[in-house]
Amino acid sequence: MLIILPNIALIESSFRPYLPLNEIDGPRDSYTLANYQRFLSTPVGFDIFGMSIDVPIHLRIFITTVLYSILVTAIILIIGYPAAYYMTKTISPSNMALFFIVLTVPMWVSEILRSFAWFTILSFKGPLNALLIEMGVIDSEIRWIRGYNGIVIGLVYTYMLFMVFPLYSSMQSLDKNQIEAAQDLGASWWRTHWRVIVPHCKPGIVSGCVMVFMLSAGSLLVPSLLGSPNSLWFTQTIQQLMLEALDWNTGAAYSLLFLLLCTFVVAGMMWAFKVKLSNITN
Amino acid sequence: MRVSSHSRNLVPQAISNSADSEKRSEGSVELEHVSCRFGSFRAIEDLSLTIRAGEFFSILGPSGCGKTTILRMISGFIDPSAGTIRIGGEDVRGKRANQRPTSLIFQNLALFPLMRVWENVAFGLEMRRVPRSIRRKRAEELLALVDLVGAEEKMVSQLSGGQRQRVAIARALAVEPSVMLLDEPLSALDLKLRQHMRAELRSIQKRTGVTFIYITHDQSEALAMSDRVAVMNKGRMLQVAPPHEIYHNPSSGFVAKFVGETNVIEGKLVRIADGFGTVESPLGQHRARVSHNVQGESVALYVRPEHVDVSRQRQGDNAIEARLQDVSFEGSFALVKAVTAHGHVFLVATDNKDLQRLPSNTENVYLHFDEQQAFLLQSDREQCIT
Numbered sequence: 001m002l003i004i005l006p007n008i009a010l011i012e013s014s015f016r017p018y019l020p021l022n023e024i025d026g027p028r029d030s031y032t033l034a035n036y037q038r039f040l041s042t043p044v045g046f047d048i049f050g051m052s053i054d055v056p057i058h059l060r061i062f063i064t065t066v067l068y069s070i071l072v073t074a075i076i077l078i079i080g081y082p083a084a085y086y087m088t089k090t091i092s093p094s095n096m097a098l099f100f101i102v103l104t105v106p107m108w109v110s111e112i113l114r115s116f117a118w119f120t121i122l123s124f125k126g127p128l129n130a131l132l133i134e135m136g137v138i139d140s141e142i143r144w145i146r147g148y149n150g151i152v153i154g155l156v157y158t159y160m161l162f163m164v165f166p167l168y169s170s171m172q173s174l175d176k177n178q179i180e181a182a183q184d185l186g187a188s189w190w191r192t193h194w195r196v197i198v199p200h201c202k203p204g205i206v207s208g209c210v211m212v213f214m215l216s217a218g219s220l221l222v223p224s225l226l227g228s229p230n231s232l233w234f235t236q237t238i239q240q241l242m243l244e245a246l247d248w249n250t251g252a253a254y255s256l257l258f259l260l261l262c263t264f265v266v267a268g269m270m271w272a273f274k275v276k277l278s279n280i281t282n
Numbered sequence: 283m284r285v286s287s288h289s290r291n292l293v294p295q296a297i298s299n300s301a302d303s304e305k306r307s308e309g310s311v312e313l314e315h316v317s318c319r320f321g322s323f324r325a326i327e328d329l330s331l332t333i334r335a336g337e338f339f340s341i342l343g344p345s346g347c348g349k350t351t352i353l354r355m356i357s358g359f360i361d362p363s364a365g366t367i368r369i370g371g372e373d374v375r376g377k378r379a380n381q382r383p384t385s386l387i388f389q390n391l392a393l394f395p396l397m398r399v400w401e402n403v404a405f406g407l408e409m410r411r412v413p414r415s416i417r418r419k420r421a422e423e424l425l426a427l428v429d430l431v432g433a434e435e436k437m438v439s440q441l442s443g444g445q446r447q448r449v450a451i452a453r454a455l456a457v458e459p460s461v462m463l464l465d466e467p468l469s470a471l472d473l474k475l476r477q478h479m480r481a482e483l484r485s486i487q488k489r490t491g492v493t494f495i496y497i498t499h500d501q502s503e504a505l506a507m508s509d510r511v512a513v514m515n516k517g518r519m520l521q522v523a524p525p526h527e528i529y530h531n532p533s534s535g536f537v538a539k540f541v542g543e544t545n546v547i548e549g550k551l552v553r554i555a556d557g558f559g560t561v562e563s564p565l566g567q568h569r570a571r572v573s574h575n576v577q578g579e580s581v582a583l584y585v586r587p588e589h590v591d592v593s594r595q596r597q598g599d600n601a602i603e604a605r606l607q608d609v610s611f612e613g614s615f616a617l618v619k620a621v622t623a624h625g626h627v628f629l630v631a632t633d634n635k636d637l638q639r640l641p642s643n644t645e646n647v648y649l650h651f652d653e654q655q656a657f658l659l660q661s662d663r664e665q666c667i668t
Contacts, residue, residue: 177392180359183379184386185406185457195405199396 014252035253058237062258065234066265068148069217072155073209076163079156080208084167085197088174103161111158115225118154119145122226150226151233155216162215163208170204171197206275210266217262234258308370308383308460309335309493311356316365318351318517325351326362326517333495335370335460338487340496340504343514344540349497351517353463356495357386370460380409385454386463390470391446393438399449400425400434406457424452427486444475451486461493468503480507501541505529513537529586533574535662538584545590545628547583548661551576559658564624568600570656577660585656587617587631590649594641600656602649604628606641620649 015031043054055063091099106114121128122144129141144150174197182192198205223233238258242251270276311333318326325348333339341349354360355367358379367374374382385406393402401408403424404417412420418434425431428448438446447467454462464483468476484507487494498504504511505525512522513536521533532538535546549563559572561583570583592606604620607627616637618630628649632640641647 175390175392177388177390178394180379181386181388181392181394182405182409183359184357184384185453186380186409187405188380188409191409195408196394 010252011256013249014256016249018247018249035250036257038250039254039257058234058254061232061237062234062261064148064232065217066262068152069155069213072152072159072216073163073213075152075156076160076212077205077209080160080163080167081205084164084171087164087168088171103164107161111221112225114158115154115222118150118157119225122150122153145226145228147228148231150228151223151231154222154226155219158219158222159212159215162211166204166208166211167201168204170201174200202275206270206273209269213266213269214262217258309337309491310368310370311461311493311495312366312368312371313352313356314366314368316352316355316362316367318348318355318360319363324517326355328365329517329519331512331519331522333493335493336491338484338494338496338507338509340498340508340511341514342498342501342504342511342541345499347514348517349499349514350465352514353386353465353495353497356461357384357463358382383460384463385457385459385461387450387454387465387467389465389467391450391467393446393449393453395438397438398434399430399436399438399441402438402449403452403456405453410457420456421452424456425449427455427489428452428482443471444479447471447479448482451483455486455490455492459492461495462487464494464496466498466500469498469500476503483507505541513540515540531573531657532584532659535582535584535659538657538659543587543629543631544584545587547585547626549581549583550579551581551658558653561658565602565622565626568602568656569653570600570658571654572658574659576658580661581658582661583656583658585651587629588615589655590628590630590651592618592620592630592632592640592647592649594645594647596648597650600651600653602628603646604649605646609637609640611637620647 014035015033017030017032017034039058040056042057044057044060087096087099120126124141124143128144129138132138133141144153178196178200179192182196187195218235219233220235220239223231223236224239227233227236234254235258238251238254241247241254245251311331313329313331316326316329317324329352341352343349351360355362356369358374358377358381361375369383379386394405397405400418400421403421404412407417407420422431422434425433425448428451430445430448430452433441433445433449438449441449450467468479468483471479480503483494483496496504496507505528508525510522511525511528513520513528513532515536521528521537523531523533528537528541532541538544539546547561547563547565547568549561549565549568552560552562552567554560554572554576557572558569559576559581560567560569561581563583568583570585596603602622604622604626606618607621608619610617610619611634612631614634615631616634618632618640620628620630622628630649
């Protein structure tokens with residue numbers, strides 16, 4: 001009840017105009033799609049894949065958010081898959097408990113603190129630059145928090161475990177003999193992964209990707225803390241509408257749109273990679 | 283037709299009886315002074331063994347004796363700590379599993395559950411970048427060989443245990459291995475199916491001429507299928523010989539007891555003459571064949587239950603006085619348990635026809651055996667316990 005009611009209220013208010021307090025429930029307070037239309041207004045120039053087109057500003061923010069979330073998901077998958085494979089393969093069950101604790105200890109610290117920690121690490125005169133200069137890798141400081149860099153780094157760190165755990169558990173259920181059988185039949189290392197391990201881990205990969213994508217796209221804290229002046233995350237737009245403009249109606253409409261569009265993106269990706277919904281649940 | 287291990291052609295080579303000498307010499311396996319240690323545990327100790335090409339060779343031993351380690355060393359999943367392994371005369375050191383001309387059939391078969399039956403069978407060919415249409419054709423031929431026509435499109439989970447077994451065999455044969463390695467593949471099947479698959483495996487081996495190395499802890503399986511059997515215990519080879527030799531002329535007490543049922547009389551060696559020895563024990567003096575070297579006084583006399591007769595009167599020298607205790611009906615024969623005055627238990631296998639003529643269990647009887655059919659070996663009391 002406490003979950004459903006506010007959501008119904010959100011949907012309801014998204015169809016009503018943003019009015020001064022004394023006009024609420026007055027004659028101008030009728031159901032309208034104006035809040036949704038606003039999403040498609042105010043076109044601005046947008047460079048995407050080398051083309052320059054006019055795109056409504058909020059749609060543009062939405063698209064960048066989705067693209068960067070996909071990038072974050074891809075990076076996490078690329079790092080997380082070998083990590084999970086390493087965990088299944090080399091860590092003995094007796095060390096596993098310790099390993100899990102080491103992995104989850106950072107989760108005990110609030111996300112805000114972790115993001116601030118990254119803010120400090122990545123700052124212009126921060127420890128990462130100092131270390132790299134000390135090691136002679138770079139000559140002068142790099143501005144890490146620039147464009148979407150900071151957000152991507154922060155999100156990759158924050159949501160890594162949401163990929164590693166489902167991957168790990170699906171890899172663990174794979175019979176080791178299958179890997180050996182594939183090798184015995186002449187499969188190279190790469191082909192063993194591609195034909196045997198990855199298909200087996202598909203449910204884990206899919207659920208990890210869906211989780212990471214949704215969490216990244218819906219993250220507010222990391223983009224707020226690690227974003228730069230020229231990065232905009234769609235959640236920040238909603239937050240501005242809700243808390244700064246106090247336009248709850250448009251904010252509600254945008255939240256709903258965001259949820260629906262992200263669901264479409266996930267569904268589209270699943271269709272593209274031939275994954276069924278039942279693959280995730282079992 | 284000449285088939286080299288590199289350019290394996292796709293004509294059903296394995297199906298047409300390949301008796302050509304090239305293929306035959308490819309299939310030999312030699313282990314020379316091979317040892318394998320895991321940490322301080324010595325799985326295999328200085329083991330030398332030659333398996334001839336085209337042979338059905340079984341390695342028999344209790345679980346944990348190192349059989350599987352040998353198989354995994356031959357297939358390339360474990361490197362020996364010392365020694366040389368040669369397959370077809372070629373040293374395979376440094377060659378990984380996917381580069382060796384061997385196919386392993388796993389104990390749990392390890393079929394790929396997400397692939398169709400034909401894809402499973404053709405997996406090895408897929409890895410060799412054989413075009414799809416040829417793969418498909420080859421898979422159909424192999425499925426016909428293992429009597430599974432029409433199962434191509436099924437998923438593995440739709441098959442019965444015996445059918446999965448056949449898919450595993452077809453998958454292993456698809457890459458035209460010189461050596462097939464089988465790790466107790468029948469252990470998960472029920473008795474009837476197991477007996478059927480035994481005959482099947484044997485006939486596939488005969489038809490293809492591929493060397494089969496078969497691992498089992500089931501002695502009847504090893505005896506029934508093999509050209510030669512190796513009996514192992516604690517990482518060492520105890521005896522390598524044809525099945526009848528293993529059964530009738532074991533080289534050690536462990537082999538005698540592990541392969542088939544046997545009765546033992548422990549005692550002191552009194553004398554050896556003309557290949558026969560006499561043992562003195564609380565049961566009296568008994569004579570038996572001596573075909574393996576016996577050192578020291580402490581010996582044991584072994585006689586198989588089917589070589590012992592029961593009668594009311596004492597006949598000849600090799601007799602033991604006992605009382606019948608129990609008869610267990612085993613189908614084609616009956617196993618009679620007899621106990622001597624010292625509490626020594628003897629097993630006697632009798633024909634069902636003789637069951638009615640057995641003395642009642644109140645009277646004393648005599649157990650007889652022929653000195654030709656009993657054998658003397660060095661006593662190995664320590665090994666008896668394990």
